[in-house]
Amino acid sequence: MIGIDGHVHPEVETVNPYRPHRARITSIVDLTDNEKLFELRLIDEESRAEFSHSAGQFVEVSIFGVGEAPISISSAPSKQGFIELCVRRAGDVTGALHDMRCGDIIGIRGPFGRGFPFEQMKGSDVLLVAGGLGIAPLKSLINHIHDERHAFGNVTILYGSRTPSEILFRRQFEMWQHRDDFDMVLTVDQADETWTGEVGLVTKLFDRIDVDPSNTYGAICGPPVMYKYVIAEMRKKSIDADRIYVSFERRMKCGVGKCGHCGVGHQYACVDGPVFNYWEAMNLQEAI
Ligand SMILES: Cc1cc2nc3c(=O)[nH]c(=O)nc-3n(C[C@H](O)[C@H](O)[C@H](O)COP(=O)(O)OP(=O)(O)OC[C@H]3O[C@@H](n4cnc5c(N)ncnc54)[C@H](O)[C@@H]3O)c2cc1C
Numbered sequence: 001m002i003g004i005d006g007h008v009h010p011e012v013e014t015v016n017p018y019r020p021h022r023a024r025i026t027s028i029v030d031l032t033d034n035e036k037l038f039e040l041r042l043i044d045e046e047s048r049a050e051f052s053h054s055a056g057q058f059v060e061v062s063i064f065g066v067g068e069a070p071i072s073i074s075s076a077p078s079k080q081g082f083i084e085l086c087v088r089r090a091g092d093v094t095g096a097l098h099d100m101r102c103g104d105i106i107g108i109r110g111p112f113g114r115g116f117p118f119e120q121m122k123g124s125d126v127l128l129v130a131g132g133l134g135i136a137p138l139k140s141l142i143n144h145i146h147d148e149r150h151a152f153g154n155v156t157i158l159y160g161s162r163t164p165s166e167i168l169f170r171r172q173f174e175m176w177q178h179r180d181d182f183d184m185v186l187t188v189d190q191a192d193e194t195w196t197g198e199v200g201l202v203t204k205l206f207d208r209i210d211v212d213p214s215n216t217y218g219a220i221c222g223p224p225v226m227y228k229y230v231i232a233e234m235r236k237k238s239i240d241a242d243r244i245y246v247s248f249e250r251r252m253k254c255g256v257g258k259c260g261h262c263g264v265g266h267q268y269a270c271v272d273g274p275v276f277n278y279w280e281a282m283n284l285q286e287a288i
Contacts (some may be wrong), residue, residue: 009281017256020062020107021047028102031086031168035133036098037074038085040108054075055140056247056275060255061085061097062107069093069272070252072136073111076143077118083108085166086136086168112255113274116141116245126151127209127239129230131160131202131222135168137247137274138221149181156183156209160202160222164188164195183209202226206233213238221247231278242279249274 027039042048052071053059062068075084089098097106118141126145130138138157145152157176161167167186176184177197185205187198198205202222218234220227227246234244250269252262257271264273265284277286 003176003266011237017109017112018254020060020109022105023051023108025100025102026082028100031170032166034166034215035086035088035168038087038097039082040106041082041103042044042108048081051083051111053083053111053140054115055144056137056245057111057113058108058137058274059083059108060216060254061087061093062091062109063093063096063100064105064107066096067093068107068109068253070112070255072140072247072274072280073138074136074143076140076147078144078147086133086139088133090204094204098265110255112268113276114272116219116275117217118144118249122148122151123153125155125216126212126219127158127216127234128219129158129202129222129234130220131226131230132162132166133168134220134222134247136221136275139169141189141219146182152155153212153215154183155187158185158187158202158205158209159189160189160205160226161273162189164192185209201229203229203233209237211237211239213240216243218244220244224249240279241282242277244278245275246278246281247273248281 021045023040024043025038026041029037031037054077058070058072060068063069071087072083073083074086077192087094087097089095128138145155176182188202191199216239218239220230248269250262253259254271255270257268262269
């Protein structure tokens, strides 16, 4: 096919971005009262072998007869043959998914969008900051860095949750707080009797970290209100705007830049994002 740029695009003939792949649910883990971790395996062998993603990309999940929802891939790109999705029960599609069982079949379109610049980040320190469900896309990046740990400098993860019971991947992350190769700090807005760690907003944790601004990338994902404050803390640590990456959640439908639902300024979060660097985001109207 000849595209509007006048070039021949043979891939357009073969890939239909609207056609979902059938995928089987192979494992379901309850993470909290509202979030589950689903492991999925594409049924078609060829599609499974060809499927690859970068950390920060998302898929459109379809529950037949209900609808579609964009969900970030939480597993590392290096995990071949399966993908993991961490899903909060929010409404029709995510509710129907939560009611499904191992062995059930769903649809997957994608992966879509632009993820974190993993290759570019190599050789640098990385500071990852997540709030609540924002850990879902960052988990893919964390897992990918873990797989190639030797390629990175210091890796610091700051993760804030409202309460201890809402911390996603709590057991794993509590163990990671004792690792030497990752500096992981968890904090909650409100403690309970099980909590002996930090209390306060994730921004409070910046007081206890050292950053080498000339050699650090920042990656942020969380509720909309969090971005402004976390970016301000990273800027106070003198991290350049074009080294701070933010993942935006916008309501989206098609995932391929056609329907216009996910406009951020003059760009679309589904194809130009969902990951933007702060330098780009500053120039996008109403991005932050
Ligand atoms: C790029 C991207 C990645 C995402 N990754 C994840 C993920 O990893 N895990 C996860 O659990 N969720 C994720 N989400 C959010 C998820 O897509 C929505 O929760 C889901 O679309 C809700 O669909 P539903 O049919 O279950 O709910 P609906 O029945 O459509 O809606 C339920 C309620 O949620 C509101 N809502 C729907 N979509 C959004 C949205 N995008 N932002 C704010 N409010 C919304 C509706 O207005 C309504 O009040 C992501 C969204 C985007 C855009």
